[in-house]
Amino acid sequence: xxxxxxxxxxxxxxxxxxxxxxxxxDFEVINVDAQLHGADKRNLSGIENxxxxxxxxxxxxxxxxxxxxxxxxxxxxxxxxxxxxDRSINDANPFLVSNIRGTFTILDIITKQKKRMIQxxxxxxxxxxxxxxxxxxxxxxxxxxxxxxxxxxxxxxxxFSITHNSDVVITRCTxxxxxxxxxxxxxxxxxxLAKQERSIPIYGNGKNxxxxxxxxxxxxxxxEILINxxxxxxxxxxxxxxxxxxxxxxxxxxxxxxxNDLIEFVEDRPGHDQRYSLDSSKIKNEFGWSTKINxxxxxxKTIEWYEKNFSYYESISNEILKSTPWKN
Ligand SMILES: NC(=O)c1ccc[n+]([C@@H]2O[C@H](COP(=O)([O-])OP(=O)(O)OC[C@H]3O[C@@H](n4cnc5c(N)ncnc54)[C@H](O)[C@@H]3O)[C@@H](O)[C@H]2O)c1
Numbered sequence: 001x002x003x004x005x006x007x008x009x010x011x012x013x014x015x016x017x018x019x020x021x022x023x024x025x026d027f028e029v030i031n032v033d034a035q036l037h038g039a040d041k042r043n044l045s046g047i048e049n050x051x052x053x054x055x056x057x058x059x060x061x062x063x064x065x066x067x068x069x070x071x072x073x074x075x076x077x078x079x080x081x082x083x084x085x086d087r088s089i090n091d092a093n094p095f096l097v098s099n100i101r102g103t104f105t106i107l108d109i110i111t112k113q114k115k116r117m118i119q120x121x122x123x124x125x126x127x128x129x130x131x132x133x134x135x136x137x138x139x140x141x142x143x144x145x146x147x148x149x150x151x152x153x154x155x156x157x158x159x160f161s162i163t164h165n166s167d168v169v170i171t172r173c174t175x176x177x178x179x180x181x182x183x184x185x186x187x188x189x190x191x192x193l194a195k196q197e198r199s200i201p202i203y204g205n206g207k208n209x210x211x212x213x214x215x216x217x218x219x220x221x222x223x224e225i226l227i228n229x230x231x232x233x234x235x236x237x238x239x240x241x242x243x244x245x246x247x248x249x250x251x252x253x254x255x256x257x258x259x260n261d262l263i264e265f266v267e268d269r270p271g272h273d274q275r276y277s278l279d280s281s282k283i284k285n286e287f288g289w290s291t292k293i294n295x296x297x298x299x300x301k302t303i304e305w306y307e308k309n310f311s312y313y314e315s316i317s318n319e320i321l322k323s324t325p326w327k328n
Contacts, residue, residue, distance in 0.1 A: 001026065001027050001028075001074050001075065002027075002028045002029075002030070002072065002073045002074050003020070003027060003028070003029050003030070003073060003074070003075055003076075003077060003226075004029075004030050004032065004069050004070060004072075004073040004075070004076045004077070005017055005029055005030070005031050005032075005076075005077050005079065006031075006032050006033070006060050006076065006077070006078045006079055006080035006102075006106070007033055007039075007060075007078070007079035007080030007081060008029075008031030008032075008033055008044065008055075008079065009031070009033040009035060009039035009040060009041060009043055009044060010033070010038045010039055010040075010043070010079060010080075010083070010182070011038065011043075011083075011176065011178075011180050011181040011182060011185075011215065012079055012120070012176055012215055012218060012219070013031070013033070013077075013079035013080070014040075014043035014044050014180050015178065015179065015180060015215045015216060015219050016077065016079065016219045016222060016223075017029050017031055017044060017047070017053070018044070018046070018047060019216065019219045019220075019223075020223070021047055021050055021052055021053060027052065028052045028053075028054075029052065029053050029054070030054045030055075030056060030069055030072065030073060031044070031053070031054070031055050031056065032056045032057075032058045032060065032065070032066075032069055032080075033055070033056075033057070033058075033080065034057070034058060034059040034060070034080070034098075035057060036082070036094070036098070037082060037084065037087065037094075037182075038082075038083055038084070038182045040180070040182070040312075042312060043180045056069065059102070060078070060080045060098065060102035060103075060105055060106060061097060061098070061101050061102045061105050062105075063105055063109070066105055066106060066109055067109050067113075070106070070109050070110060070113055070115055071113060073115065074115065074116065075115060075116035075117065075118065075226060076106055076110060076115065076116070076117045076118070077117075077118045077120065077222065077226060078102075078103060078106055078117060078118065078119050078120060079120045080098060080102060081095075081098055081099045081102075081120075081149075081150070082094045082095040082097075082098045082099060082146065082149075083146070084146070084182075084184055084185070084325075085124070085144045085146045085147070085269070086184075086269060086325040086326045087325060087326070088144055088145040088146035088149075089144065089145065089269070089270055089271070089326035090325075090326045090327075092145035092146075092149070095145055095146055095149045096149055099146075099149035099150055099152075099153055100149050100152050100153055100156070103119065103153035103156065103157070104153075104156055107156060107157060107160050107166065107168065108160075110166065110167070110168070111160055111164045111166040114167070115167065116167045116168075116169075116226075116231075117157075117166070117167065117168045117169075118168075118169050118170075118171065118222060118225060118226050118229070119153065119154070119157055119168060119169070119170045119171070120171055120173070120222065121150050121153070121154050121170050121171060121172045121173075121234070122147065122150050122172055122173065123172055123173065123174045123175075123211070123236070123238070123276045123277075123278045124142060124143075124144065124146065124147035124150065124273070124276065125140045125142050125147055125150055125151040125154060125172065126138050126139075126140060126141060126142075126276070126278075127140075127141035127142050127143045127147065127273060128141075128143060128273035128274045128275055128276070129275055129276065129277050130274070130275065132277070133238075133277040133278055133279040134236070134276075134277065134278055134279065135236065135278075135279040135281075135282070136172075136233075136234045136235070136236055136282055140154070140155075143271045143273050144271055144273075154170055154234070157170060158232075161231065161232035162232075165231075165232075166231070167231045168231060168232070169225050169226075169229035169230065169231060169232075169233055169234070169235070170233070170234035170235070171221065171222055171225055171229075171234070171235050171237055172234060172235070172236050172237065172278065173213060173218050173221070173236075173237040173238070174210065174211040174212065174213050174237070174238045174239070174276060174277075174278055175210040175211065175212050175213070175276070176212075176213055176214075176215045176218050177212055177213075177214065177215065177298065177299065177302055178214050178215030178216060178298065178301070178302050178305075179215070179301075179302060179305035179306075179309075180215075180305075181215075182320075183313055183316050183320055183321065184320050184321070184325065186245060186248065186249075187248065187252070187299075187302060188306060188313075189321055190248070190249050190252050190253075191252060191256070191302070191303055191306045191307075192306065192310075192313050192316060192321065193262070193321060194252060194253055194256050194258045194262060195256070195306075195307070195310060197258070197262065198262070198321075199262055199263075199264040200249055200253075200262050200263050200264065201264050201265075201266040201323030201324075202245055202246055202249060202263055202264070202265050202266065203245070203265075203266060203267070203268045203269050203272060204265070204267075204268030204269075204272060205246075205265065206244060206245045206246030206249070206263075206265065207244050207245070207246065207274075208244060208245050208272060208273065208274055208275065209242045209243070209244050209274065209275040209276070209277070210242070210243065210245070210275075210276055211238050211239065211240065211241055211242050211276055211277050211278060212239065212241045212242075212243055212248075212295060212298075213237065213238060213239040213241065213291065214239070214291070214293045214298035214301075214302075216293070217239065217291045217292070217293060218237055220289065221235075221237045221283060221289050222237075224283070224287050224289050225283070225287075228286075228287055235280075235282055235283045235286075236278040236279060236280040236282060236283065237278070237280055237283060238277075238278035238279075238280040239291040239295075240280075240291075241291075241294075241295050242275075242277060243295060246263070248299075249263060251295075251296075251299060252299065252303065255299065255300060255303055256303060264323070266323045266324060267323075267324055269324075269326065270326065
């Protein structure tokens with residue numbers, strides 16, 4: 001199978017491409033990435049010479065380029081997105097461009113060329129859930145401009161599935177962690193600041209709950225859905241691993257042998273969702289997919305990876321690590 005992966009220089013896309021090329025010898029991958037926020041070429045430097053891999057520096061909103069690339073492939077996995085909630089508070093426009101216009105560009109072309117598309121969406125489309133878990137039918141209620149653009153993309157896809165019978169499957173995953181995540185996000189930021197013995201900002205009281213999944217297990221689920229997912233359907237992906245932000249930081253500090261005194265509680269993010277939670281019984285029942293890595297094991301692997309690659313991040317700018325990034 002020849003795959004077009006978008007946004008493959010980012011966190012999840014780079015883990016997905018590495019995994020596919022390592023584990024599936026009958027796959028070829030073209031990675032199109034515009035090298036925007038979150039991209040890091042070093043994420044895929046290990047496979048640059050792999051004969052089954054090609055990198056194209058391009059934007060998913062570029063219709064002509066995407067027509068050409070999609071015509072060479074059997075399916076598209078769309079990871080490309082502006083992904084940082086905090087930055088969407090400051091300026092939502094790039095989120096509208098990549099996450100809505102970009103998704104529409106791909107959707108329109110795969111429909112005309114009769115190709116398959118996997119859209120990587122998020123649990124954030126459901127907004128904050130005081131209790132219970134969202135299943136695939138739960139109503140959207142996004143709180144951030146980021147989540148609203150992801151929900152808008154899903155609505156467009158749904159309309160194409162109904163109107164044009166487009167071969168599109170949506171995945172909605174919970175918070176990922178693991179190697180190669182951009183250091184502005186909670187877990188890598190905490191590891192880097194702890195290593196440098198600098199103060200670690202936590203928003204509000206730190207009790208916000210997220211359901212965390214190791215990135216490799218999300219990639220397994222995406223592969224399963226690429227091969228077996230039914231057109232027009234959405235699949236939730238979660239590890240049933242609800243942990244608060246402050247518990248995560250405590251765990252990282254404990255493993256790294258650092259003091260909890262590094263923690264600094266800072267002004268909360270506007271519109272900060274209290275809790276996300278997904279019911280992922282559909283993918284488990286239909287495909288027998290399940291997670292095997294518990295949070296303790298996954299976070300150890302993640303810390304080891306950042307320790308090993310620390311020279312990448314040593315000189316990361318304060319702009320990326322600052323405590324209230326929505327205030328520019
Ligand atoms: N990180 C998470 O916890 C999480 C959870 C659920 C869903 N998701 C979704 O997974 C996808 C990947 O997330 P991530 O954390 O790897 O993001 P990331 O920010 O690490 O990477 C995004 C990549 O997309 C590229 N990109 C953005 N706009 C583009 C455009 N217009 N054209 C071409 N390339 C473009 C960027 O250059 C970057 O390399 C996103 O769609 C996100 O909504 C992420």
